[in-house]
Amino acid sequence: MILYDLRCTAGHRFEAGLPSMFADNPDCPCGAGTSRVPAAVRQLGAASAGRSREEMPTTWRGISGGHPDVVRGWHREMTRREKLEEKHPELAGDRRPVLAHEGVFEGRPLRSGDALVPAVAKATFGTSETTRPAAGGAR
Template sequence: MILYDLKCADGHRFEAGLASMFDDNPRCRCGAETSRVPASVRQLGTADTGRSREEMPTTWRGIQQGHPDVVRGWHREMSRREKLEEKHPELAGDRRPVLAHEGAFEGRPLRAGDPLATKVAQATFGTTKEATA
């Protein structure tokens, strides 16, 4: 069964299911002849991941001094985001804690699990060799 959008000479529009594309168009309920028209675009919804963790508030002012409605709204949004990240881990990004983000590590933060000696030697001395005592 193929669904077609049809229109009669009087301007009535309707949808009809035909067994084949070669079948004749059905008549309109007013009795007039009909013709097939291009189907209208049906966009039911759009994909949206919601706000990222970076966009969520991190300060007391960001949640309007703890206003209950604002806190409730952000909690709902954060819960949705967590469920989405559980289903699609690639959206979560790097969740390791940042150990250093200033000075030599401003452009590339040092994160938990990074090879510490190599990163510090590279940032401090511009080399990847570990210092020996």
């Protein structure tokens, strides 16, 4: 059986199962003749997590100077994102506060809870080890 979408000359739409693609179209329950119509396209398996927190506006200009419709839309989207992150914490990313994000920390911000000395050494000198001169070092 093959399911087909059909439309009668009176405008009624319905589905009918036909034994083959060569079978004649059945009449509509109202008695009018029918013709086949293209089925609606269904796209399955497409999902989106929406915009990440980094893509959401953080400035007055980003919300069009506080325009009520823009603020309402962003609020709706942020609420949706928070619910998604509650359900799937792996999407939340690192939510710790950023302590430094400029200069040597531009590529990788320093966040609360990071080990300060190794992070500064790596950002400044390219190594995570801190070296101190030995007491009475070589001359």
